[in-house]
Amino acid sequence: MTEIATSPLTVAPETKHVPDTMAAAFEDFMGAFEAFKDTNDRRLSEIEGKLTADVVTREKMDRISRTMDEQKRAMDQMVLKRARPALGRDDALSPKAEEHKAAFESYMRRGDEHALRALEAKAFSIGSASDGGYLVPNETDSEIGRRLSVLSPIRSLATVRQVSGAVLKKPFALAGMATGWVAETAARPQTTTPQLAELSFPTMELYAMPAATAALLDDAAVDIESWIASEVDIAFGEQEGTAFVSGDGTNKPKGFLSYTNVAESSWSWGNIGYVATGAAAGFKASGPSDTLVDTIYTLKAGHRQNATFVMNRKTQAEIRKFKDADGNYLWRPPATAGQQASLMGFPIAEAEDMPDIAANSFSIAFGNFAAGYLVVDRTGVRVLRDPYLAKPYVLFYTTKRVGGGVQNFEAIKLVKFATS
Known part of the structure; x- marks a missing residue:
């Protein structure tokens, strides 16, 4: 002791x-x-x-x-x-950006929208529609996006597309053109054309509504933009992280765990394949790492070289104990500061929204998420200032439209903690 x-x-x-x-x-x-x-x-x-x-x-x-x-x-x-970028630095802003920043702060503190409307007349790309809501200035909008990449690891791994409409439709080639070998003078019959499928990714509304007292807003020492970012990024990041993993697709993105899961031997397009551990609610007592090796090689080489393990910290703590036949640990710490830990040579992303190890749980995902999962952002974050509904508080109704789903079903595989 x-x-x-x-x-x-x-x-x-x-x-x-x-x-x-x-x-x-x-x-x-x-x-x-x-x-x-x-x-x-x-x-x-x-x-x-x-x-x-x-x-x-x-x-x-x-x-x-x-x-x-x-x-x-x-x-x-x-x-x-x-x-993280420095917000509110005079030397980092152009005269136009500084003017917009001052107008935005005037709106956020006092509800004075005259300066923003004047800017609308000068440059229609800065202001929003005349419904009382205005786009967050570029500095705040950029900070929210970068901080979400840390709070939601799936966003940082996936492909992120910005759209100006409500739905992104993506064509996907299920099979290429047919070809064939022929003799010099043989007939050339017509070959089959590629097969296409259309994937649809609607954007859903994500919102947060922090509140502040009028006295706080009147205090010139308060950085309103940083405060909004710190409030919104936590709410948005937690909601997005959960939805990208397990969202059901109803009024939210569809997570990769919500698609139909089938054993890898029965895999077909539209499903997510899995490898079973061979033991209920855990790894096998003998050769527990064999399941991880099998999972790695379910991916084609093109996806495998860019693949990442995704699991929560409890699952990672269990895997840290695994050794190979020579007594070497399979889990390795980051090589240098700022890098990720690795498992069998592949990086590990820690996502607390992944389920804990339990009977029939899908607690480990492995795949090329940049190819396999798509996050769709509707351009812009909107803020509506409401000083009337909850006096003496001023509400900031902040919305962002986000969608997501699997775009390549062969690029993501799962580990199922079950006998089959």
Whole structure:
């Protein structure tokens, strides 16, 4: 027990040192991974010797695993801050953008839309329709998009298209042209033409309605744009992340887990293929990583080289314990700060919306999501200022139209925790 009490990895969360640089965070993460390997090796030795692992060892390994998750999230936040644009900097805005920013702030603080209407007369591309709602200025709109890429990992993996209409229709070639070998003077019969299918991706409305008091809006020290972004990105990111994974397609995007799932041996277009683990609610006791190898090679080479594993942190914690025949861990930490962890050479995206391991659950996805999943954004984020409905609060009704769905059914595969 003394070893556990004095280990820096087992200090209570409220007393942990929070690294302030990416290099320090990465160094802490690698130290935690080495401690994890040592503790797991001890656990495996105890199982071999006593047919069970010591409770203290298991608890220590669980604490180290949680510490690694926390440190990885800290590094992700640092990457986010590094990529985040500075808002409201005078030297970063053109005179036209500065004028639009001032007009937008006047609307957000006091509901004064005269300056925005004047800008509409100068440049019709800046203002919105005359229904009381206005597009967010470019700085805020851009920040929301970048921060969503972190909150919703599927968005950062998928192909993202912006559309100006309500629905994006995408033709897809199911089969190419038929060809044939012929002799020099033989007849050339007509060959079959390519078969096309049409995929439809409607955009659904996603909204948030944060509130602020009039006193807050009158305070000149408050950065209204940053406040709106920080409020909206959390609400939008959580909703999008869930919908892209498990949305049913009714008033929301259709997630890749909501399509018909079939065993890989019975796969056909329009379905998502899966590989079963061979054990109910878990991996097989012998050769648990065989399922992962089988899943990897269900993808064609063109998709496999750009593929990513997607799972939540609990599933990833289970897979961290896997070793190959030579005793090497299959899960590897990031090679450098800012990169992703890998499993069997493929990157891992941590998506908390993926289900936990349970009977018949699809807890692991593997595929080329850039080819397999399409996110459709209706251009623009709209903000409607409402100072009347909830006095003394001012409501900011913020909407964005988003759609999504599978565009290539052979590019995404699943792991099913079941016997078949």
